[in-house]
Amino acid sequence: QVQLVESGGGSVQAGGSLRLSCAVSGYSYSAYCMGWFRQAPGEEREGLARIDSDGVTTYEDSVKDRFTISKDNAKNTLYLQMNSLKPEDSAMYYCAVDGCPMAMTTMGDFGYRGQGTQVTVSS
Numbered sequence: 739q740v741q742l743v744e745s746g747g748g749s750v751q752a753g754g755s756l757r758l759s760c761a762v763s764g765y766s767y768s769a770y771c772m773g774w775f776r777q778a779p780g781e782e783r784e785g786l787a788r789i790d791s792d793g794v795t796t797y798e799d800s801v802k803d804r805f806t807i808s809k810d811n812a813k814n815t816l817y818l819q820m821n822s823l824k825p826e827d828s829a830m831y832y833c834a835v836d837g838c839p840m841a842m843t844t845m846g847d848f849g850y851r852g853q854g855t856q857v858t859v860s861s
Contacts (some may be wrong), residue, residue, distance in 0.1 A: 739764050739833040740762075740763070740764040740765045740835075740850045741761075741762070741764055742760055742761070742762050742833050742834070742835060742850055742851060742852035743760065743761045743852055743853070744758060744759065744760050744831065744832065744833050744852045744853065744854060744855040745758070745760075745855060746758040746855060746858045747763075747831060747855030747857045748856075748858070749858045749859075749860065750857075750858070750859055750860075751824055751859070751860055752807045752824055752859055752861050753822060753823065754759070754859070755819070755820060755821045755822075755823065756820050756823065756857060757817060757818070757819050757820070758776065758817065758818040758820065758831055758833075758857075759789050759815055759816070759831050760772075760774075760815065760816040760817070760818075760833030760852055761783060761813075761815050762814045762815065762816065762833075762835060762860045763814065763820075765835055765850065769777070769837070769838060770790075770791055770835055770836065770837055770838060770849075771788055771789065771790045771791065771835070771836055771837070771838040771840035772788070772789055772807075772809060772816045772834065772835045773785060773786070773787060773788035773789065773807070773831065773834050773835075773840055773842070774786045774805075774807060774816075774818045774831060774832065774833055774834075774845075775832055775842075775846055776827075776829035776830060776831045776857075777821075777829055777830055778829035778830070781829070783799060783845075783846065784798065784829075785798060785841075785842030785843060785844075785845040786798050786801050786805060786807075786818070786831075786842075787801065787805055787806075787807035787818060788807070788840055788842060788845070789791065789807045789809055789816070790838050790839075790840075791838065795807055796842065798842060799851065800815045801820075801827075804820065804821050804822045804823075804832050805818055805819065805821070806818070806819040807819075811841060816833050816835075818831070818833075820857070823857075824857045824859060825834025825859045825860065825861045826859075826860050827857060828857060828859050829856075829857060829859045830855070830856055830857075831855050831856075831857050832846055832851050832852055832853075832855075833852045834850065834852075835849050835850050835851075836850070837849065
């Protein structure tokens with residue numbers, strides 16, 4: 739059974755930082771893509787960052803200079819380092835895993851996703 743468990747969300751002031759983690763278990767495919775997306779109430783889902791099995795990363799324009807995606811294969815854990823947070827970054831953040839390629843726009847629709855972790859940024 740594949741499980742993805744996010745952690746690291748919370749409340750922070752604008753300009754602050756958070757690091758999200760996503761512990762993955764039960765996923766046995768050797769080649770896969772992983773990513774982070776977010777969704778705020780009443781808003782469209784937004785794919786933020788993706789990393790493939792070779793470590794190649796892709797970012798959505800609004801976060802590419804502030805967020806960094808990484809993974810620790812030994813720990814089966816995906817990370818999202820978020821710096822210079824803004825109030826508009828407030829949302830539920832989810833991690834996802836699927837075979838490659840993983841489209842940013844449909845991240846989470848296919849494969850597996852976690853239950854999410856809330857990020858709230860106050861001004």
